[in-house]
Amino acid sequence: MRGVIVAGGGPVGMLLAAELGRQGVPTTVVEKLTETHDEPRAGTLHARTAQSLLRRGYLPAPPRPRDPHAVVEVPFHFGGRPVLTLESPAIEGAPMIGQAQSDIERFFEAQARARGVEILRGHRITGVRDDGSHVTVTTDHGELTAAYVVGCDGARSTVREAAGITGTTHPATFAGILGLARLGDPARVPGGWTHGPTGWTLINVNPAGHSRILTHEFTEPLPERGAPVTLEDLRAAASRILGHDVPMADPVFLGRFSDFTRLADTYRRGRLLLAGDAAHVHAPLGGQGLNLGLQDAVNLGWKLAMVVAGTAPETLLDTYHAERHPVAEAVIENTRAQAALMRPGPEFEPLRALVADLLSTPDGNRLLSDRISAQGVRYGDGPGLDGTFLPNLPVGEQSVAQLLPPGRPVLLLGPGTHDLTDVAARWKDAVDAVAHEEDLGAPAILLRPDGYVAWSGQDADHATAALTRWFGPR
Structure with missing residues (x-):
């Protein structure tokens, strides 16, 4: 019998598997896709994720700064506006690393395979049953058993449904489209975030190839979740927001998103656990979703490994929900706040101006920088250093x-x-x-x-x- 079955082989599942494999836990990843898909999704590792991966040995140590108290800063946005500066201690490296999600997934898959993890690609999970002393997972290729199963299988998680874990939700307020297409007249298309009468665009203009195009529209009624999307839908949305026709062609990716949120009411039920999008979904504002999931995997990996090895009691797993659930709540709150700030209309301009003023102050900027980058996370409110993240001293x-x-x-x-x-x-x-x-x-x-x-x-x-x-x- 395996120690752990990881349902879902995205970046979160592969990192968790790599962590378990490093500790010698017999681990199997079950993933329905036969290979990693290159999609223009998340591409940012925020500071606490990078700091955590450094401590787990996945990133090289940054060069020692001359001034141990120096701070590194990079400009960022909040609610589409360039009003935020991300900060991190220079001894930890840069506060943000750009890396495609597909490359992150491939990296952690290679790490997992190198540590003996079994990866079953092209296998679809059809059922999960907690039998008390172990878990039985049914796939379209047969049955597997393990001491624990972790659902890293996305927003429509089979593991979450099998565990009967409910969630707290908030309905969507905007409809988003993400596309990778060639712009017909790239010189007329503004790069970065642009505010228009119906919402916002975020466009990485590439005059010589495919541009990454995101639209965020607040016009109701919103399309149904999972509704099909066409190039004409993307073109029309971009044209409405920018106020002129935005011709485009040759799409290689099209997908919908929104600011619908769901937070699982518990991250563990018996021998079934959740991580990543299976536990929490929210608007992709600030690039926080991937980071939230990767930090779930780092938090859970060592705990699950010690419990399976018998060097820690099973109650250690209860700290996973206790620590990570409030962090997801905070991320959902700030993404909902960003969506509120992005609502079109002159009545929201005073609110946007007020937030910009607050973020122009050192304390205000540091507070929000720590929230976006997760550097403000503290597990508990114990005395002294208890619950804090120890600097790389x-x-x-x-x-x-x-x-x-x-x-x-x-x-x-x-x-x-x-x-x-x-x-x-x-x-x-x-x-x-x-x-x-x-x-x-x-x-x-x-x-x-x-x-x-x-x-x-x-x-x-x-x-x-x-x-x-x-x-x-x-």
């Missing part, structure tokens, strides 16, 4: 990020923590202990494989309680 000859690729928690023991040596030895099967002389913000830090602090302090009894809570008694 030096630790002896290494850095924080260089300690984590093995996928094991690390107990960082600074000066004056000799009393914790015996405590650390009791959990040596699950936790690595690293002594150091640096000031990392607390005498001792229990660091999770995803870079977040599980506990900080100095008291041996408190350390024992924290290790027991996370990884069970010894």
Whole structure:
């Protein structure tokens, strides 16, 4: 019997599989597509995603800045307007990395295969049943069994339906079309975000080839979800928004989207779990959906691996929903706020001006930058560093990020923590202990494989309680 079956082989499913494979968990990915499709969808890795992938060993370490307190900034948008600047510490690298979603999927698939993960492409899941001691997955090629199944199978998740997990929804307020086509008169088409009487366009103009064209229209009635889309639909929408005819031809991709939202009420039911779009869908504003899903996979991967290996209690899986559900709620809130700001009409101009003024202040910009990039995420409100993301500080000859690729928690023991040596030895099967002389913000830090602090302090009894809570008694 397998340890885990991952339903869905998109970027989220492949990253989760790679994480499980690195820990030696027998894992199978079941994906209906026979190969990755190149589609002009998400193409941005935000700061916390890049920082997390750095700690998991998937990205190279950035060069050390001369000023350890330096900040890197890149211009960005909020609600279609260039009023936001994304920020990240220079020791972590750039706050944004451009990379096509299809390339991300291929990369993680290669990582998963290299670690022994079985990938069944061209297999469609038709049923999922939690049998109590294991899960049975029925496909059009036969049955598979595993200790756990994770649904990374998108907005119409079979796993979510099989688990009977309900969701909280908000109806769409705009209709979007995404297309890749040749513009007939590219010189007359504005690049970037453009506001018009019925909505917005976002166009990456390519005079010599296919341009990426997105339209967002607030005119009702909105088309049904899943309604077919034609090149004429895209051309007409772009023409209405821009106020003149926008000829286009030779489409190689056409698809619909909207700001419809759904958030699963729970991310786990028994041996069935959800990640990515199976757990949450929202408007693709700010490129946050892919990042939200990848961070789900990083959060869940080490927990599921430890539970399957028996080095942590099953209750550890309950922290997955407790930590990731509020993060998805916050993303949905800011994408809904962006959609509200994008509504056409002069009555919304004062609101847009007010938001622009607020984002021109350092505190306002930093607040929203941290929300879009997920750098404001903190798991819980414990004392000290508990729940925070530990910066990539030096630790002896290494850095924080260089300690984590093995996928094991690390107990960082600074000066004056000799009393914790015996405590650390009791959990040596699950936790690595690293002594150091640096000031990392607390005498001792229990660091999770995803870079977040599980506990900080100095008291041996408190350390024992924290290790027991996370990884069970010894």
